[in-house]
Amino acid sequence: MLDRRLERLERELMLVARCSVLTPRDRKGQVPAAAEAGDGSVEPATRGERGTTSERAATGERAATKKVATNPATATNPATGTSAATQAGTAPATCTTRLDRSGYLLLSRLDAEGAMSIGQLADAFQLDVSTVNRQTGALLRAGLVERIPDPDGGLARKLRITAQGTDRMAAERACRQTDLSRLLESWPPEDVARLEDVLTRFNREVERQEGRAWPREPSEPSEAERSAE
Numbered sequence: 001m002l003d004r005r006l007e008r009l010e011r012e013l014m015l016v017a018r019c020s021v022l023t024p025r026d027r028k029g030q031v032p033a034a035a036e037a038g039d040g041s042v043e044p045a046t047r048g049e050r051g052t053t054s055e056r057a058a059t060g061e062r063a064a065t066k067k068v069a070t071n072p073a074t075a076t077n078p079a080t081g082t083s084a085a086t087q088a089g090t091a092p093a094t095c096t097t098r099l100d101r102s103g104y105l106l107l108s109r110l111d112a113e114g115a116m117s118i119g120q121l122a123d124a125f126q127l128d129v130s131t132v133n134r135q136t137g138a139l140l141r142a143g144l145v146e147r148i149p150d151p152d153g154g155l156a157r158k159l160r161i162t163a164q165g166t167d168r169m170a171a172e173r174a175c176r177q178t179d180l181s182r183l184l185e186s187w188p189p190e191d192v193a194r195l196e197d198v199l200t201r202f203n204r205e206v207e208r209q210e211g212r213a214w215p216r217e218p219s220e221p222s223e224a225e226r227s228a229e
Helices: 002-016 050-066 101-113 118-125 129-141 163-183 189-210 223-228
Strands: 145-148 158-161
Touching: 101 118, 101 129, 101 145, 101 158, 101 163, 118 129, 118 158, 129 145, 129 158, 158 163
Parallel strands: none
Antiparallel strands: 145 158
């Protein structure tokens, strides 16, 4: 029975990655954040794609020039007439231009922990330095992060999220929260709380075993406090 349960659990966790709330797909007429930054290779190219990098980059540039620039801090969500970020108590936002998964994770980590070096980010996400270099390069070109001298006097320069990056991350987070609210609108509040508790417990156990905790806020409620809400 346990093996069957683990089999179903593995399948459901695999399918979480399919959810567009967590991994926004490129929609028709939408330019990915990497294309806006002039980078067509946030994810490593496959063997068959390596010979067409320049063609794909040129296509991204043409698409970017056709797109009307939208400021995530001021745009309104046409589906609701208001913005998701306004509902969250922040500056207005738009869901028309989404951050990809790697960009959102990197910005979230820099926002939570402060300035970090490429090596520190690679260790935090257990990625090759070359991969993090490529992903942060797109964020640098988009003006979402900036390089600064190490505040502690180290030789390696660090990356810090910019004001524009903070606004873009907040807009993306508000979009995700709005989408989650719509997905779970028929769920009883106790079921939503139970889902949060189980996912938090799962992630904390992963972090404990891998020795790389996510920098949560000290004021974040414990599992007992969440169950009492």
